[in-house]
Amino acid sequence: MAEILAVSVTGLVKTYSARSVPSRSATARGEGSRGNGRRGRRASAAPALRPAPFTEVSTMPATLAAPAGRAASSDGRIRAVDELSLSVPVGSVTALLGPNGAGKTTTVEICEGFRRADAGEVRILGRDPIADAVALRPRVGVMLQAGGMYPGARAGEMLRLVAAHHRHPLDPAALLDRLGLTDSAATPFRRLSGGQQQRLSLAMAVVGRPELVFLDEPTAGLDVAGRRTTWELVEELRTAGVTVVLTTHAMDEAERLADQVIIINRGRVVAVGSPAELTRGGAEGQLRFRAPTGLELGKLLLALPDGTTAHEGPVGHYLVQGTVDPQLLAAVTAWCAGNGVLAEDLRVEQRTLEDVFVELTGSELGS
Numbered sequence: 001m002a003e004i005l006a007v008s009v010t011g012l013v014k015t016y017s018a019r020s021v022p023s024r025s026a027t028a029r030g031e032g033s034r035g036n037g038r039r040g041r042r043a044s045a046a047p048a049l050r051p052a053p054f055t056e057v058s059t060m061p062a063t064l065a066a067p068a069g070r071a072a073s074s075d076g077r078i079r080a081v082d083e084l085s086l087s088v089p090v091g092s093v094t095a096l097l098g099p100n101g102a103g104k105t106t107t108v109e110i111c112e113g114f115r116r117a118d119a120g121e122v123r124i125l126g127r128d129p130i131a132d133a134v135a136l137r138p139r140v141g142v143m144l145q146a147g148g149m150y151p152g153a154r155a156g157e158m159l160r161l162v163a164a165h166h167r168h169p170l171d172p173a174a175l176l177d178r179l180g181l182t183d184s185a186a187t188p189f190r191r192l193s194g195g196q197q198q199r200l201s202l203a204m205a206v207v208g209r210p211e212l213v214f215l216d217e218p219t220a221g222l223d224v225a226g227r228r229t230t231w232e233l234v235e236e237l238r239t240a241g242v243t244v245v246l247t248t249h250a251m252d253e254a255e256r257l258a259d260q261v262i263i264i265n266r267g268r269v270v271a272v273g274s275p276a277e278l279t280r281g282g283a284e285g286q287l288r289f290r291a292p293t294g295l296e297l298g299k300l301l302l303a304l305p306d307g308t309t310a311h312e313g314p315v316g317h318y319l320v321q322g323t324v325d326p327q328l329l330a331a332v333t334a335w336c337a338g339n340g341v342l343a344e345d346l347r348v349e350q351r352t353l354e355d356v357f358v359e360l361t362g363s364e365l366g367s
């Protein structure tokens with residue numbers, strides 16, 4: 001039976017003029033600094049709301065410094081999204097990972113109906129995000145990266161306002177309480193801390209009980225309690241059958257929350273899978289042990305499957321790389337036993353999601 005998809009994106013292309021105004025994310029975080037970006041941008045912009053296809057929390061005109069994005073091609077355009085295809089099963093949590101400027105936000109904004117693609121097809125709950133915006137609005141929640149909103153409006157007022165537009169909203173007071181915002185309910189948005197603004201944005205994205213929620217870097221800049229609360233909320237959403245698409249730079253967040261991780265680099269999908277699938281990749285496993293220096297590794301390799309490598313370095317520390325499975329482990333220990341070698345600290349190391357990410361994108365985290 002075909003899987004039911006909440007989001008289906010095929011062959012998506014989006015280019016920007018190199019001279020055009022950068023997207024909110026690129027602008028807000030031109031220097032790669034998460035928390036400051038939200039506040040910095042908010043402080044400098046007027047409270048103008050863009051047309052809201054869905055439950056848009058808000059966004060502001062971007063006027064700040066050039067982003068740390070990709071270089072423009074010879075035609076003067078930046079290919080932010082380049083023949084990108086992805087799908088998100090209903091009821092799953094999908095994490096989009098990628099370095100700054102990879103194209104995550106552009107992709108998500110197109111899915112949210114905030115941007116029009118140059119080419120490709122996008123289906124959100126089976127519908128077109130722009131043409132069917134009115135029908136989708138009550139069904140899709142959106143938490144944007146930069147929580148502009150009305151600077152003078154109070155947190156509680158804004159949440160109640162959004163709730164009032166939905167038929168069966170969550171109780172705004174309970175949600176504020178859940179997100180630790182009860183004491184800030186009467187505080188104007190501009191006086192909330194960056195983390196409080198973000199929690200409020202999250203509350204506004206979920207208060208309408210959406211079927212699908214887009215969360216753009218939901219925990220960036222949050223304190224430990226805020227991160228935990230957000231994670232619990234995402235887990236509850238999944239339990240309730242809500243589909244969640246989130247972008248993040250936090251590998252632990254993706255590993256903990258995501259059923260599916262999609263790594264994007266230079267506007268293209270470079271890997272898809274569960275965290276376990278992405279990190280398993282037998283060929284990338286490695287086996288380490290300590291033993292007297294000078295083992296005859298050429299002879300060891302004769303006992304191991306083709307494609308396996310072995311190195312000593314530093315002195316007395318050995319690294320065997322290849323398809324790490326029970327057979328390889330047995331072969332190494334058998335060879336050691338047959339040669340009177342006591343292999344100490346023998347251990348199998350699997351790649352982490354961060355290893356996979358760096359390998360595929362060539363970037364260090366937080367770049």
Ligand SMILES: Nc1ncnc2c1ncn2[C@@H]1O[C@H](COP(=O)(O)OP(=O)(O)OP(=O)(O)O)[C@@H](O)[C@H]1O
Nearest residue numbers: 016021022023069070080100101102103104105106
């Ligand atoms: N409005 C715009 N005008 C011009 N270039 C843009 C605009 N929005 C985004 N870009 C460029 O498109 C590319 C992709 O940006 P995008 O914001 O989608 O990346 P991202 O993966 O979300 O990055 P981040 O992790 O920093 O949020 C970058 O090179 C960025 O500079």
